[in-house]
Amino acid sequence: MKKMLLSGMALLAVSMAAPASAADLAAKPYVKAPPPVVAPIYDWTGFYIGANGGWGQSDNCVDFVTLAGTVASGCRDRSGGVVGGQIGYRWQTNQFVFGLEAQGDWADLSNTRVSLLNPALSTTVKTDGIGLFTAQLGWAWNASLLYVKGGAAVTSNRLDVFNNLTGVGLVSASNTRWGGTAGVGWEYGFAPNWSVGVEYDHLWMGHDDRTFAGAGIIAPGGVTLLGGRITQDVDMVTVRFNYRFGGWGTARY
Secondary structure (H helix, E strand, C coil): CCHHHHHHHHHHHHHHHHHHHHCCCCCCCCCCCCCCCCCCCCCEEEEEEEEEEEEEEEEEEEEEEEEEEEEEEEEEEEEEEEEEECCCCCEEEEEEEEEEEEEEEEEEEEEEECCCCCCCCEEEEEEEEEEEEHHHHHEEECEEEEEEEEEEEEEEEEEEEEHHHCCEEEEEEEEEEEEEEEEEEEEEEECCEEEEEEEEECCCCCEEECCECCCCECCCCEEEEEEEEEEEEEEEEEEEEEEEECCCCCCCC
């Protein structure tokens, strides 16, 4: 009986001590979950420089100024390659991207045709340089940018008139002409600082009156050439590569 009483008291002591021991255990440490990884958003803000190349087409009409008045000599398209570079600056606000850019291209747009004024004559019209000074307005979807542009354009041109029979040049005129331009483009940032795109531009160059060097020369058929008027429009399609200075960054949305 005494043993049973001692055993019961021991079991009671153990059962009372167990909760206390559990209460004395250290609390399980709290581990904070790592923050979610946020993909960087492409930022188009910054200075950039790049290169471009592609195709151009110039539509030219030539009118001759003679003693009898201004006479049409004919119109013709001429196409060829263009290659050059551009430099500019863009800044982004929300999804809107604004920019300013200067672009210069060497061109090989040349065509020779028999004159409608006098079949004994031929004219060669060549554009060997194109410049664009434009403002841009774009809409960005992260690393993809669609934009329109517009501003001033300048072309370097030369007109030569020669005798078809002898091949001798009769008169010539070189000029730099200013006009307007508008275009549209798409660009994609394939790396933090690099982008590639394609762009179309149309140039309205109007007309330009020139007095020929050696004016007053009598061409075959007795036509006296005093000067000329050239009307010109240009279309360009180019592929562009740009390098933007600065890091990947995060656009402000």
